[in-house]
Amino acid sequence: MSQIQEKTQIIRIDRLTSDIVRLTLDAPNIASVASPGQFVMIRTGETNDPLLRRPFSISQTSSDGHFQILFKVVGRGTDLLSHCREGECLSVLGPLGSGYRIDTSRPACLVGGGMGIAPLLFLGKRILQNGVDQRPLVVLGARNREELQPLIDDFADLGLKVHAATDDGSLGHHGLLTDVLKSLDLGPECMTYVCGPKPMMAAVYLFCRSKKYGCQVSVETAMACGMGACLGCIVPLKKGGYGHSCSDGPVFDAEDLLWQL
Numbered sequence: 001m002s003q004i005q006e007k008t009q010i011i012r013i014d015r016l017t018s019d020i021v022r023l024t025l026d027a028p029n030i031a032s033v034a035s036p037g038q039f040v041m042i043r044t045g046e047t048n049d050p051l052l053r054r055p056f057s058i059s060q061t062s063s064d065g066h067f068q069i070l071f072k073v074v075g076r077g078t079d080l081l082s083h084c085r086e087g088e089c090l091s092v093l094g095p096l097g098s099g100y101r102i103d104t105s106r107p108a109c110l111v112g113g114g115m116g117i118a119p120l121l122f123l124g125k126r127i128l129q130n131g132v133d134q135r136p137l138v139v140l141g142a143r144n145r146e147e148l149q150p151l152i153d154d155f156a157d158l159g160l161k162v163h164a165a166t167d168d169g170s171l172g173h174h175g176l177l178t179d180v181l182k183s184l185d186l187g188p189e190c191m192t193y194v195c196g197p198k199p200m201m202a203a204v205y206l207f208c209r210s211k212k213y214g215c216q217v218s219v220e221t222a223m224a225c226g227m228g229a230c231l232g233c234i235v236p237l238k239k240g241g242y243g244h245s246c247s248d249g250p251v252f253d254a255e256d257l258l259w260q261l
């Protein structure tokens, strides 16, 4: 796995909602080797507060050496990032971790909740580039239309239709994305690629297990080093012991994790 520390320039800032921001960064070395499900660790400020870099999924790369992250402001680090300006530079470490393992022999369903939607755009694009008989199904859930619509538009640009669920019913199904998932004809042998809050991923895994679908989940635990050195991100494994979500993951086969269901 090649890890690169790169000083990246912010090329573009899109404020999708009052607290969701998309940054486009010029990072040819990282963009050229990244794969879907991998992440970067970003130094969010110039001082020691916050001291640690923050992890973000790579949500899209482009052939001109750019990549994008999509994030929600939840604390000090993301707040600082949201106040950056175009032209400023950020120190980025990546690409890190082990991403989704694309199985082109199986129909794909991408399932994302909240900011867990971020890595799925890159994944959808890569699945299409790999050449598949069937276009991936996409099921996304968020709090409301304001949050979800810009992300649905991104998938539409790839020619992928999104089946949506919102907490307030302002777009798509009023309720849980698992209700939407259960209503779709996913076909036999489906492989689901999932990212989102833990309870949502557990519910998707349970459904997949009942249908004998494959299920890969991206586990976004808190991380300190992002490189397997601090034990800050361990997750219990079904076979016993622990895995590092930063280096063994963040994407795991859901069957390999010890779930508290």
Ligand SMILES: Cc1cc2nc3c(=O)[nH]c(=O)nc-3n(C[C@H](O)[C@H](O)[C@H](O)COP(=O)(O)OP(=O)(O)OC[C@H]3O[C@@H](n4cnc5c(N)ncnc54)[C@H](O)[C@@H]3O)c2cc1C
Binding pocket: 039, 050, 054, 055, 056, 057, 058, 069, 070, 071, 072, 073, 074, 075, 076, 077, 078, 079, 115, 118, 119, 219, 220, 221, 222, 223, 250
């Ligand atoms: C591999 C990976 C990929 C990620 N990708 C994205 C992404 O694409 N977009 C995005 O918006 N966020 C993503 N996250 C979460 C993101 O890293 C955190 O939101 C960020 O580190 C918060 O930093 P902060 O300083 O703003 O908040 P902090 O002050 O560190 O925390 C503020 C609050 O957010 C909670 N929090 C912090 N980290 C997480 C986490 N990992 N999961 C749930 N709650 C958390 C804290 O418990 C606290 O309540 C990812 C995390 C991981 C591990």
Ligand code: FES
Binding pocket: 222, 223, 224, 225, 226, 227, 228, 229, 230, 231, 232, 233, 234, 244, 245, 246, 247
């Ligand atoms: S974040 Fe340090 S070991 Fe994973």
